[in-house]
Amino acid sequence: MQPLSARERASNLNELAHNTFDILVIGGGVTGAGVALDAVARGYSVALVEKADFASGTSSKSTKLVHGGIRYLPNFDISLVHEALVERGLLLQNAPFLVSPVAFVLPIYEGDKHPVGMPFTTPKGIGLNRLLDAGLWMYDGLAGRRNISRHHHISRQEVLERAPTLVSEGLKEGFIYYDGQTNDARLTMAVLHTAVRSGALIANYTEVTGFEKANNRITGAIVHDVIGDQQFTVRARHIVNATGVFSEQVESLAEETPELLVEPSKGVHLVLSREQLQLGDDAIVLPETEDKRILFIVPWESRAIYGTTDTGTGDLNHPTASQDDISYLLKYLNRYLTVSISEDDIISTYAGYRPLVKPRQKNASTAKLSRTHAVIESPSGLVTITGGKLTTYRRMAQDMLDLINRRDSVKPVHPTESLPLQGSAAWPLTQHELQRRGTRLGLSSNIIQHLGGAYGSNATIIMDLVEHDPGLGLRLIDDLPYIKAEVIYACRYEMAMKPADILSRRTSIVLEDRERGQGVVDEVTHLMAQELNWPSSEQQQLTQTYLSQIQNQVTAEKHQI
Known part of the structure; x- marks a missing residue:
């Protein structure tokens, strides 16, 4: 195991200041970590800098799920779901200690009209269970040979056995389907460690404050060491902007007009006592909200994670759960569970921003924001990767490196598809x-x-x-x-x-x-x-x-x- 201490950090900063790299990655969340790993796996020399700590932004603020995104099926985002399900399978294969299968109980109640956030309904909700069943068959099918396990129908009695605190009145039946669970911050560290093992140089608390240019092309990034309070320049042939919701800010440092608009969407979670909720090993999908969202209660060791919201923006550096967010989540929790949960029962809350993207051009459709990622190349040579979700970080990185390979007239290869992450050796x-x-x-x-x-x-x-x-x-x-x-x-x-x-x-x-x-x-x-x-x-x-x-x-x- 390669040490990564304050001493290595100081040594890395010295190397960053005095060498020229093939690729500099800006951003130490899971996307930036994935880009660094894919790049070293393809033989590039790689540096990565992060303005705060690794995974300190969105990459430690997720629902901790590795999933296809069942709520995207009703919107017919088939390619997005397929991509995420493939990546879910690869993560289960390449990080078996960090990613584990979890069963989800999806209850069906009398009068439900928009379960799992369905944007359409049927007269009086008749036949919705058949539509859900068909959708879950599609979900299983899109995962292909990497599917965890097939979904199945369960009786009202089995729903209550698996989720005893669900309200029984109006409960008709349910389904079980499967997804994965992870620790997002630990996953980011595992990806970074795997990149370091192959030669990447990384440093946290190193903020990019500007760019160096020659002939209108970016040749380096001016970096401020926040801890040592010193400034230096990191030079590289390719510079990747993997800063998520901060993508536009980094582009503006390069005096670029962003081609994509990143619209942050805040996701809030509550952490509760698993014992108080009488939550077993299965996660629970709350069936319906007025605004057609999907809410999960997920077991997390002795705790339960419950969320998430999809609300507007605020301070990107310090996202917090507002009273409105907390009230919204408690409203549905107490609607569908027999145990009464108040603010006093909340162990903690956390919030993070998803980097949802849409085109800037006025004639482009902005009707809906997408989780689909985008790789954008600017005139100055800066390459930005944004959008996406935790589950698809590896595929995002792969698409970024394919672009860099094309720049270098190199045939793309995809080594990370079968690359075990650090810690996976001889597991189980x-x-x-x-x-x-x-x-x-x-x-x-x-x-x-x-x-x-x-x-x-x-x-x-x-x-x-x-x-x-x-x-x-x-x-x-x-x-x-x-x-x-x-x-x-x-x-x-x-x-x-x-x-x-x-x-x-x-x-x-x-x-x-x-x-x-x-x-x-x-x-x-x-x-x-x-x-x-x-x-x-x-x-x-x-x-x-x-x-x-x-x-x-x-x-x-x-x-x-």
Whole structure:
């Protein structure tokens, strides 16, 4: 396992400033990570810079699903669904420790007219179940040989057995269908690690502030090291803008007129107690909303993730759930469940922006925004990849590299289709070994399961740390499976530079803990300080910064309308 510590970051910054690369990727979310991986896999020299932390934007704010997007079928977005289902299958193959199948219970109620967000209906909703069945057959068929399992019809009784807190009044029957689940931030780290293993140089907290040009062509990016407060230029033959909802801002730095309009759409999620919802291993699809959205309740270790909304824009750097967003989600939760859930029951909320795209030309259709991705080449040579969704990150990267191959008059190859991500080695054989070793070290079963699911075969390194110092096997928070050794691992192998990097992205503590990490930030910062040689004054400052950020977020949720 290649180290990725503050020392490697400093070394990388030096390399970035003094070398010329084939490709510079701007953006350290899952799309940028995917582009970096595909590029090194095709033999290019690659650099990647990210203005904040890796996966700190949309790539840690999703519903944590790897799915085809069942709600796009009624809109006849067949190609989009097919592409996503193929990618779902490849992720299950290439990252088996990180992506797992999950069954979805889809209940059908008397009087439903727009289940799964169907834009059309039938008189009095008669025959909708047959239409849904046909749609689910299509969903299975579009996945082809990579389908997880066929959907099937279930009785009213089985719906209530699988989802006992669903309202029984008016419930007629249901369906079970299958999709995948992942940890989005961990997936991004796995993709980045795989790229680094093949030679990519990456750095977080490195913001592009401008471009260098020669003969009206971009030759380099001016980069500000946010942590070291220094500026340097990274030169590359091809520069890729993979910044999602910030794509237009980066294009404007190049004095470009964007060809696409990126319209951010905010998705809000609530994190709730799985026990309180009596949620088993199956996810639940809430059948109908007035605005024809689709809402999921998805099991997430001891928690449940519930969402999502599709609302307007706001501060792109600090998306928050407004009172309206929270009220909207609670309204439907309490309509369809027998347990009463109030704001006091919410463990945490989170929000992220999807980069939905539409053409800028006035004569183009803007009737609906699309999740379909777009690769755009500007006159100055900057190439922008935007749109898409978590599930299709690999295909987006592949399309980007195909364009760069054509620029270089090279025949495109697609190596990432069968490239296992870092941590997948000999899985599930390694999984059994982790279980045996973890038990020997005295780790509880849910800690062992968590380590395997988050790190794959790299969990052996964390167990090495525990073996050397048993105190590192202690939990950070009593009712969550995260242990102290993960903090050390994040500093040494995942370029964690600030407490929020660990609490919000290397782990999901900020989502799963009712205090959002405030009670443990002192301990995390202390462990990081030992690794990163922080003086006590810097420890205190970083702790206070984290606490202020969390308190500002909570305040914004309570007062934003």
